[in-house]
Amino acid sequence: MTTPYKLPATVYLLGLTIFTLVTAEFMVAGMMPALADAFSVSLAQVGNLIAFYALGMALGGPPLTVLLISRGIGNKRALIALLVVYLLAAGVSAVAPSYTILLAARVIMGVASAACIGLCMTLCAGLVPLAARGRAIAVVLAGLMLSPVAGVPLTTVIEQVAGWRASAWMIVALALLCTLLVARQLPQDVAGQQPSLRRQLDDLKSRSLWGAYVTSGLIIGATFAAFSYITPILINEVGISPAYVAPLLALYGVANVLGNLFIGRIAERHTFRALGWGLALLVLAMAGFALGGEHRWLNLLCFILIGFTGVALNPAMVARVMKAAEPGALVNTLHTSVITAGLAFGSWAGGEAIDAGFGLRAPLWVGAALAxxxxxxxARPLLNARTPAARPYA
Incomplete structure (x- = not known):
């Protein structure tokens, strides 16, 4: 009987690193009223703390990755250096005396975060045999899935008990821990592990890869058009007590994990069906939540269904990208950047819909439209998938 391959502990360390980065990105959603009061700004401006973090990831991550590859800097050294930059910016955000400084610090965090996530995915692929790559990447992505389950609710509880700065300092502590562990535990780069810059740029010419990027960006944009404003929606529209917001966010996170586990089992064989049915359910959940009115059970059911789809479609999104191109650092970083560009647009569009006077549920309609x-x-890849003779269009 063959002994199952045991994933190295460093794979879980990379998952913890992504957990930290994603928690920092999304934790604003759980403390919007507190940040609005602290800096005397609107909810839409607080939403921009998510949007501009994501914008930093989208615009800064790929050029930074190209620079690192062109300089021949090893993956481990690059990840450590970027985590140090991230750590310093996180420290500035924790002591920020004004909204402008906080916003600027989060943009820098976003730039470093995008390249870090791309490197984590690339390092993960190089740490394990090809046959175990899918399982290892699923573990690393679990860091993203667990952020809504544990990270965002935890930062929300800490904010309610000790203020938003205490939550920011928790991120600093986690980032420091990850930086030290990566420096100590991650093996040195294997020669030739990172494909050349020319080869990685050639991979970007794939039409199927850009089709995958576009769908991924729309999925995450739709999700965060709503999720960025979920705390005021739950409190002011659904009538949930502020004390119950953190448990509901945790329940949403559990739905993320369950959806991720389910999608992860079918993503490789049924990539397009998983994405298609997931997006159809996301449209229905967003519209149902927007029309939920005073029916609290319907509002909460649709909220949980958004968690079961949305971000939980990540395994299918990654599977589609890996079918279209070799998962080098640039391909992974650009995927992260396109996703976060969608996130930034969704968060911004949701805030603009509120500011335009369409009400707190307007971001749900924005999310439904993007989904x-x-x-x-x-449509095209699904049709091609049903026609064996057709040229694949992932």
């Missing part, structure tokens, strides 16, 4: 566009973006 609908994501479903439309799958």
């Amino acid at each position: 609908g566009l994501g479903l439309i973006s799958l």
